[in-house]
Amino acid sequence: MRDVLMHQAGLKPGIPTWERTVNSNGLKPTFYASIRSDEFPNEVVPGEYSTKAADDSVWAWTMRSSLLPKIKGKYPTEYSDLSFIVMKRLCEKILKQPIEGFLQDNFYRPLGLGSMTYNPLQRFPKSCIAPTENDTYYRREQLQGSVHDQTAALVGGVGGHAGLFATANDLAVLMQMNLQNGTYGGAKYFQSPVVSEFARPQTAGGRRGLGWDHGDPRKPEGPTSNLSPASTFGHTGFTGTCVWMDPENQILYVFLSNRVYPNAGNNKLRQYNIRTRIHDVIYKSLAAGKK
Structure with a gap:
């Protein structure tokens, strides 16, 4: 776990995730729907929802990804989003609950942090939130209140490596x-x-x-x-x-x-x-x- 947190566990900086869920026509219907349902519960942006299996898919792709080559017998220090994808999965297994609920109950609410949250559009009007990128390649719209990171968006806005607003x-x-x-x-x-x-x-x-x-x-x-x-x-x-x-x-x-x-x-x-x-x-x- 020290190696993971120090970004020297051989994990790649990132791997293709959302890229696997799109084609030349846009979002693949096996991964996305325009109406939220039990099968598609994760909001990627308002009006677009990903499959409930998205988190397991990202985890499987992470687990199957190859490691960086060693240099003189050691993995190089390379900042990796995968490190925090691993840590989130581990934390939720130990805590036996989603990470966002644990953080709200044990840190954000007791500290009086009224704005700190994942998926702020569930709590605040869009006008309160600064816009980020005009996404022309994945969600194909101006992002405002939706997480900028594509992998975090794919799993519903709650990532170990991204998604927090404050x-x-x-x-x-x-x-x-x-x-x-x-x-x-x-x-x-x-x-x-x-x-x-x-x-x-x-x-x-x-x-x-x-x-x-x-x-x-x-x-x-x-x-x-x-x-x-x-x-x-x-x-x-x-x-x-x-x-x-x-x-x-x-x-x-x-x-x-x-x-x-x-x-x-x-x-x-x-x-x-x-x-x-x-x-x-x-x-x-x-x-x-x-x-």
Whole structure:
């Protein structure tokens, strides 16, 4: 499980999933229907629903996928969505319930996170939700309130690797709980060693914790400010989001964006190093305040 969480278990970054369910005419009727039913319960986008077997299909394709070739006897470190598909399946088997219900009952609701949810269109009007990509190849419409990730969409919007929506404030509360080593508002959500163990780099000189990421001081362009301490941990997201927690200075940095609007070809956040430059400003301001 450590290798899976550190993205060094040999799992590919991704595999064909939704691509298997479409053809030149569009969505295959064996996988999709325009009316929700017991046989097609998973909303891919409003008005389009996938088969109840979609999750099992994705799991089977994941299990059958080949591993990356080893280098000097070890699998290379390669970020993999499959890692979190595996973790979701494992968690639900241990918990004996769907992951979204467990998270709502044990984390989001007790923490007062009113916006944090999968499938936000079930709870909020579309006008409250930022649009993402104009999907011209799979769902063939402007996405707004439906998960951007195609594999997560295929299984109904709840993925181990994608699908969660939230406001910056709610995300800050969840991350502040982690920054406070598992406690928030007088309640304990994790036993004390859990956060620190998952947060620390697991190999000497490595940047991977268990699930969490760290900066790379060898690369001045990011993902964290080189002014932040080595203990800073967090994560970035495909759509340009990031969160970084600094336990030494008790600094929490949340950046929500929409890089993929109108399409995923927009690379300006990385091109201009926006997120890391903002992170630099925080630490420069901290240094100026100390003077």
